[in-house]
Amino acid sequence: MKNELDSTKILHAYERIMANGTPTEDGMIYEGVEAISDYDGYNIYLRGNGVELSIGFHNTYHMSYDQAHLKESFLKKVALLSK
Template identity: 50%
Template sequence: MKNELDSRFILSVFEKIKTHGKEDQEGHILEGVRAYTDFDGYTLFLQDASVLLSFGFHNQYHFQYEKAEQVEQFEKKLQHIHANY
């Protein structure tokens, strides 16, 4: 599994979720992916039921997950959002 995402891609997906997703008290959600920030806005989060992606300082990102397959499915969701919104 290739585990390298372009920072522009991450930021684009985050913005598309904010623009087209449904807003709730925790952020915005679109196609099962939630987008939100920490209290100061320096760290962005993209999350589904199985994976949490945090993106922040110096364009570094980190995945939290239990199985590699979950990350693969998560990345497919992000690609779908990027291509269709």
């Protein structure tokens, strides 16, 4: 996968969700995006609208989705959250 994500923006979105979100079973949700971290904090996950994005150590990432338009709308929402 080509490196198309700005990890700094993803981390800003994660922090905003954690600061302003509502608790869920796994993490926090804000504006339709759920933020989760694993027990040691090295991996974070953002998910919503049929898309799951995981960011790991050294800014490695994996994104899973079924349709490209879902991915695009998810990334737009994350970009708005990062501002």
